Amino acid sequence: MDILSQIVSRTRDILETRKRELPLADLEAAARARQRPHHALTAALAASTDPLVIAEFKRKSPSRPNINMEADPVAVAKAYAAGGAAAMSILTEPDFFAGSPDDLRKVADAVSIPLLRKDFVIDRYQLHEAKAWGADLVLLIARILEPSQLAELQAEARELGLETLCEIHNLDEYERVGDTPIDFLGVNCRDLKRFATNLDQLIDIVPHLPKATPWVAESGIHAPEDVARLHEVGYRAYLVGEYLMKSPDPSARLEELRTANRSSTSETAPPS
Numbered sequence: 001m002d003i004l005s006q007i008v009s010r011t012r013d014i015l016e017t018r019k020r021e022l023p024l025a026d027l028e029a030a031a032r033a034r035q036r037p038h039h040a041l042t043a044a045l046a047a048s049t050d051p052l053v054i055a056e057f058k059r060k061s062p063s064r065p066n067i068n069m070e071a072d073p074v075a076v077a078k079a080y081a082a083g084g085a086a087a088m089s090i091l092t093e094p095d096f097f098a099g100s101p102d103d104l105r106k107v108a109d110a111v112s113i114p115l116l117r118k119d120f121v122i123d124r125y126q127l128h129e130a131k132a133w134g135a136d137l138v139l140l141i142a143r144i145l146e147p148s149q150l151a152e153l154q155a156e157a158r159e160l161g162l163e164t165l166c167e168i169h170n171l172d173e174y175e176r177v178g179d180t181p182i183d184f185l186g187v188n189c190r191d192l193k194r195f196a197t198n199l200d201q202l203i204d205i206v207p208h209l210p211k212a213t214p215w216v217a218e219s220g221i222h223a224p225e226d227v228a229r230l231h232e233v234g235y236r237a238y239l240v241g242e243y244l245m246k247s248p249d250p251s252a253r254l255e256e257l258r259t260a261n262r263s264s265t266s267e268t269a270p271p272s
């Protein structure tokens, strides 16, 4: 079984337990009771043509057993917000990424930027969880969903007031998205079988991407030059984890990333 299948299978087990402990009706009541105002990433997109950085909180991953195991989500969230993150992504998967619902809940109370629940969503119950924990957006991974499931989850997310980032890795996966009206199309350049990242793939796929949906470049971004290159071909947002989690000064790194398009032009600008 490949690692993605293992994660999905584990997610199913966790879900069964959670549903037993907290039936959907109670979860829905908890989601309604949460007072956090909605923060839309689509609004940030409309307000600026600069690169939007979705800064990720990730302690570890299947390919990296220790990215930053000691990190405190609230401290990191404050640093990301100070550095101008357009949104923050928070892994809530416990076993393979050492994330937790509490990470998201605490961050939701601490910062007012859009928050992405980053997990392996396969069931509507998880959308209600996302809402109850304070998320503004959810990730839908095309590869683990049937096209009909993807469409249903998208529709229910919208009803709940959650925006969606739908992730693909290649054109076959893009076909699964079909006409589903997603808010953001993420292209993940990490091969979830081998874990290698290849930024060239993000550029090669561009002619096939839809013009009407904003594209998010995901994984393997390790320098402002990477963002500048991807921005030039039409990406609007960048999901960056490890590069920021490994930095002693994530705010400064973030600033560099989100102004990467300007620094390349200022070098060639004539002196004023």
Ligand SMILES: O=P(O)(O)OC[C@@H](O)[C@@H](O)c1c[nH]c2ccccc12
Binding pocket: 056, 058, 118, 119, 167, 188, 218, 219, 220, 221, 239, 240, 241, 242, 243
């Ligand atoms: O740490 P990186 O290389 O900057 O990658 C961030 C993000 O793209 C990656 O964590 C990711 C993208 N899609 C996912 C799906 C599940 C778990 C994790 C991911």
